[in-house]
Amino acid sequence: MQDRLASNGQSMNKTILEMRGITKTFPGVKALQDVNLDVVEGEIHAIVGENGAGKSTLMKVLSGVYPHGSYEGDVVFEGHECHFHGIHDSERVGIVIIHQELALVPLLSIAENIFLGNERARNGVIDWHEVRSGARKLLDMVGLNEDPETLVTHLGTGKQQLVEIAKALAKEVKLLILDEPTASLAEKDSNALLDLLVAFKKQGIASILISHKLNEVSKVADRITVLRDGKTIETMNREEIGEDRIITSMVGRSIEDRYPGRTPQIGETLFEVENWVVHHPIHTERQVIKGVDLAVRRGEVVGIAGLMGSGRTELAMSVFGRTYGHGITGQVRMNGKPVDTSSVKKAVDAGIAYVTEDRKTYGLNLIDHIKHNVTIANLVGVSRGGVIDDLAELRVANDYRARTNIRSSSVYQLTGNLSGGNQQKVVLSKWLFADPQLLILDEPTRGIDVGAKYEIYTIINKLAGEGRGILIISSEMPELLGICDRIYVMNEGRIVGELAGNEASQEKIMRAIVRGEGKTA
Amino acid sequence: MSSETVNSAAAPGARSSVRAIIQSNLRDYGLVVALLAIMVFFQFATNGTLFKPVNLTNIVLQNSYIIIMALGMLLVIVGGHIDLSVGSVSGFVGAVAAILMVEYDLNPLVAAILCLGVGALIGASQGFWIAYLKIPSFIVTLAGMLVFKGLSLAILGGRSVGPFPPEFQMLSAGFIPDVFGPITIPQGEAAPITLHTTTLVIGIAIVLAIVYFSLTSRASRERHGYQAEPFALFAVKTAIIGALILFFTYTLASYKGIPNVMVVMSILIAVFVFITRMTTLGRRIYALGGNAKAAQLSGIKTERLTFYIFVIMGMLAALAGLIFAARLNTATPKAGQGFELDVIAAVFIGGASMAGGVGQVAGAVIGAFIMGVMNNGMSIMGVNIDWQQVIKGLVLLGAVVFDVYNKNKA
Numbered sequence: 001m002q003d004r005l006a007s008n009g010q011s012m013n014k015t016i017l018e019m020r021g022i023t024k025t026f027p028g029v030k031a032l033q034d035v036n037l038d039v040v041e042g043e044i045h046a047i048v049g050e051n052g053a054g055k056s057t058l059m060k061v062l063s064g065v066y067p068h069g070s071y072e073g074d075v076v077f078e079g080h081e082c083h084f085h086g087i088h089d090s091e092r093v094g095i096v097i098i099h100q101e102l103a104l105v106p107l108l109s110i111a112e113n114i115f116l117g118n119e120r121a122r123n124g125v126i127d128w129h130e131v132r133s134g135a136r137k138l139l140d141m142v143g144l145n146e147d148p149e150t151l152v153t154h155l156g157t158g159k160q161q162l163v164e165i166a167k168a169l170a171k172e173v174k175l176l177i178l179d180e181p182t183a184s185l186a187e188k189d190s191n192a193l194l195d196l197l198v199a200f201k202k203q204g205i206a207s208i209l210i211s212h213k214l215n216e217v218s219k220v221a222d223r224i225t226v227l228r229d230g231k232t233i234e235t236m237n238r239e240e241i242g243e244d245r246i247i248t249s250m251v252g253r254s255i256e257d258r259y260p261g262r263t264p265q266i267g268e269t270l271f272e273v274e275n276w277v278v279h280h281p282i283h284t285e286r287q288v289i290k291g292v293d294l295a296v297r298r299g300e301v302v303g304i305a306g307l308m309g310s311g312r313t314e315l316a317m318s319v320f321g322r323t324y325g326h327g328i329t330g331q332v333r334m335n336g337k338p339v340d341t342s343s344v345k346k347a348v349d350a351g352i353a354y355v356t357e358d359r360k361t362y363g364l365n366l367i368d369h370i371k372h373n374v375t376i377a378n379l380v381g382v383s384r385g386g387v388i389d390d391l392a393e394l395r396v397a398n399d400y401r402a403r404t405n406i407r408s409s410s411v412y413q414l415t416g417n418l419s420g421g422n423q424q425k426v427v428l429s430k431w432l433f434a435d436p437q438l439l440i441l442d443e444p445t446r447g448i449d450v451g452a453k454y455e456i457y458t459i460i461n462k463l464a465g466e467g468r469g470i471l472i473i474s475s476e477m478p479e480l481l482g483i484c485d486r487i488y489v490m491n492e493g494r495i496v497g498e499l500a501g502n503e504a505s506q507e508k509i510m511r512a513i514v515r516g517e518g519k520t521a
Numbered sequence: 522m523s524s525e526t527v528n529s530a531a532a533p534g535a536r537s538s539v540r541a542i543i544q545s546n547l548r549d550y551g552l553v554v555a556l557l558a559i560m561v562f563f564q565f566a567t568n569g570t571l572f573k574p575v576n577l578t579n580i581v582l583q584n585s586y587i588i589i590m591a592l593g594m595l596l597v598i599v600g601g602h603i604d605l606s607v608g609s610v611s612g613f614v615g616a617v618a619a620i621l622m623v624e625y626d627l628n629p630l631v632a633a634i635l636c637l638g639v640g641a642l643i644g645a646s647q648g649f650w651i652a653y654l655k656i657p658s659f660i661v662t663l664a665g666m667l668v669f670k671g672l673s674l675a676i677l678g679g680r681s682v683g684p685f686p687p688e689f690q691m692l693s694a695g696f697i698p699d700v701f702g703p704i705t706i707p708q709g710e711a712a713p714i715t716l717h718t719t720t721l722v723i724g725i726a727i728v729l730a731i732v733y734f735s736l737t738s739r740a741s742r743e744r745h746g747y748q749a750e751p752f753a754l755f756a757v758k759t760a761i762i763g764a765l766i767l768f769f770t771y772t773l774a775s776y777k778g779i780p781n782v783m784v785v786m787s788i789l790i791a792v793f794v795f796i797t798r799m800t801t802l803g804r805r806i807y808a809l810g811g812n813a814k815a816a817q818l819s820g821i822k823t824e825r826l827t828f829y830i831f832v833i834m835g836m837l838a839a840l841a842g843l844i845f846a847a848r849l850n851t852a853t854p855k856a857g858q859g860f861e862l863d864v865i866a867a868v869f870i871g872g873a874s875m876a877g878g879v880g881q882v883a884g885a886v887i888g889a890f891i892m893g894v895m896n897n898g899m900s901i902m903g904v905n906i907d908w909q910q911v912i913k914g915l916v917l918l919g920a921v922v923f924d925v926y927n928k929n930k931a
């Protein structure tokens with residue numbers, strides 16, 4: 001009893017994790033160089049840095065994904081030097097990592113997922129009663145009100161994220177690592193998740209939080225460690241934390257403006273969608289898009305705001321080669337003439353490109369290198385008579401690598417080995433090379449650092465300046481407000497508002513959504 | 522082996538060390554070294570029989586149909602599929618050829634073209650289910666394997682049909698004519714060696730062409746400011762390849778020269794190397810196997826592409842069936858059985874990945890030769906057929922384990 005009190009008393013400054021002089025090299029890249037990190041009991045420690053700075057790599061070293069011996073330096077957890085050889089080793093001492101790509105089995109239930117690899121069983125026979133009641137308890141802790149029998153595939157991303165955390169809690173976690181947990185969450189879900197981390201603090205669970213959303217980081221973090229080019233730059237304390245301060249430290253200079261300026265030169269109408277109706281691919285009687293009209297003019301940057309699940313991605317993908325949906329009706333016009341967009345090839349030929357929000361599943365061939373990924377949507381552009389001109393292709397790949405500032409050892413690096421932000425730039429390069437008239441960007445800056453965001457906005461402005469039309473789907477309202485000439489607001493498959501860029505505000509967008517909700521209800 | 526992978530180690534502008542390049546191409550070099558090691562081993566184990574001109578010619582003849590099917594199988598596997606039916610299909614097409622030529626006295630050329638058409642049709646009918654109706658290729662071609670095995674029994678009525686017209690036999694038994702006339706080298710006491718001059722000329726021409734093209738492509742890379750591999754490594758590699766080709770053609774020349782099938786096979790290999798490495802078609806197949814959804818969203822008509830892959834596979838299986846029938850000079854109901862296993866093994870030994878998106882033509886060809894040389898060598902040594910199977914199985918497993926181990930280490 002005495003002991004416990006004593007240790008509780010000093011818990012706020014007891015260091016539980018120390019990583020010292022971590023250096024990790026990949027062929028051709030020094031991903032980490034002499035990095036130091038310490039985490040004290042019950043704190044939320046954020047790690048920030050540009051894309052490719054080495055954040056995920058550092059966490060993979062910590063959790064044993066990169067086994068002891070494949071890096072230099074020491075990992076000391078609760079006073080013991082650790083030699084992890086895999087995730088199970090780190091989990092045994094209470095370090096649990098939740099990767100950005102969720103690792104749940106979609107066709108198993110919530111309860112089965114929570115205890116996967118950690119089954120409540122006697123002699124190999126699962127005790128279903130205990131599984132169910134145990135899962136119930138854990139779901140209560142993370143505030144997820146779902147039946148443990150529900151299949152994970154029926155949950156949205158936000159709820160899946162909570163299941164992941166419940167799964168971590170089942171393992172008696174002491175240090176929880178979250179790699180960009182909120183990148184694909186709506187604001188409400190993000191807040192719920194961050195509140196949860198704060199609640200964990202009280203139970204003495206420390207968290208390491210990696211995020212590019214600096215507002216969130218500055219809200220919840222007790223300390224922030226900044227990485228740049230694989231090196232520790234500094235660790236800030238609570239009282240020093242501020243968004244501008246973080247940015248300056250991350251990129252090594254201060255960024256005055258988050259959005260590059262632009263004088264719009266808007267021409268005639270380029271792209272129109274009229275009375276667009278799309279049905280759900282499985283529940284074919286359900287309308288997902290309920291008669292949408294929208295237009296983009298040459299040189300115009302148009303945004304679509306809306307909550308998760310409002311049908312924005314479905315709208316874009318159904319227009320782009322009918323890659324989503326069933327029973328699609330309506331008309332698409334380019335330059336006033338009706339065009340056939342019934343296959344991706346036809347849509348691309350009509351001058352439309354769509355940059356997916358899910359780069360790993362829909363955007364990249366992860367086992368191939370940058371060069372091949374950049375040219376795949378426009379092979380005709382680097383070939384003659386079906387024969388690829390290797391040098392022309394190499395020139396294109398190097399050119400786009402430079403233009404979008406992809407950080408890699410060369411264009412021969414596998415895209416699967418790139419950091420998340422740089423993968424996004426490869427997908428963007430691919431579509432830039434296809435030379436579209438209309439570029440549809442779906443969450444183009446998800447998981448991208450501030451500096452790179454600025455670069456992407458600059459590219460968008462340049463494309464608009466060339467007389468192309470840009471249609472951006474984004475869940476980050478400040479971003480839409482910062483770069484768009486016009487913003488559509490979408491809710492439940494309908495356009496419920498249209499605002500001029502200079503008149504729009506977060507409140508007006510939210511009000512349009514709420515008003516739309518009233519109409520549909 | 523491939524300039525593509527060689528360069529992957531080197532950032533443009535950066536100096537790459539020979540060691541790094543060898544490391545990053547360990548798999549390619551390892552495969553060649555394995556083939557050479559196996560050859561040297563059997564050369565000793567068979568007391569020098571393996572490299573005898575007549576035996577080397579035999580190895581080519583015995584493996585030509587496996588290699589030809591391995592080319593198609595490579596596309597299938599890179600595309601993320603599998604084809605279990607190729608053995609049965611080749612047997613069936615051999616049977617059709619026998620019926621057409623022996624029973625209906627059809628002109629061999631016309632019959633052969635018809636048979637290739639039949640192969641394409643079979644490929645199309647299987648490809649349809651796989652590509653457009655998304656039935657797993659494993660199931661569709663497993664069904665095809667049974668169907669065509671049964672059909673060849675049915676149309677042959679259980680008999681063997683033969684012999685084939687002599688013109689057709691030439692496909693597998695013939696050699697290219699010696700347009701320059703043979704030369705004879707006196708050997709003192711021993712019997713003089715007669716060499717097939719045309720074969721020698723072709724061998725030398727091929728080596729010169731290889732040297733010329735690799736030099737010009739190197740020069741053009743450097744001219745455009747991109748890095749080529751270090752000259753020493755390049756020189757050693759080219760010298761070894763050249764020496765091997767010269768040795769090989771010399772050995773063939775001292776028997777009857779280049780067999781006709783080898784001409785067919787070499788042209789096909791060249792065409793498939795070209796397709797996979799240089800054409801948009803090949804690139805799309807790799808993209809399809811690497812991530813089908815992303816390929817589709819990049820504007821690739823994934824369904825049509827899959828369909829074509831199976832049509833090509835069907836035609837190659839048909840060609841292999843013709844060659845095998847011509848070699849045996851009869852069509853038997855058992856022809857082609859089990860070929861699919863050798864073909865698939867060759868492709869996997871050659872470094873292709875079960876998941877698709879990875880694999881090289883050269884690897885598949887070398888994989889087929891590794892299997893072929895082992896078959897031949899063990900037969901000469903008198904190893905029983907049962908143990909031959911065991912050893913081949915272990916080699917396949919070993920090759921794939923090596924691959925996976927290598928990948929995890931990287």
Ligand SMILES: Nc1ncnc2c1ncn2[C@@H]1O[C@H](COP(=O)(O)OP(=O)(O)OP(=O)(O)O)[C@@H](O)[C@H]1O
Pocket residue numbers: 026027029030031049050051052053054055056057058407408417418419420421422447
């Ligand atoms: N397996 C690998 N092989 C080669 N290079 C790699 C590998 N994994 C990571 N890298 C490189 O290491 C560097 C650090 O990558 P890491 O994923 O840690 O970045 P990050 O900070 O998490 O970036 P992001 O914010 O974009 O996720 C990058 O330059 C990346 O290209």
Ligand SMILES: [Mg+2]
Pocket residue numbers: 055056057179419420
């Ligand atoms: Mg990362």
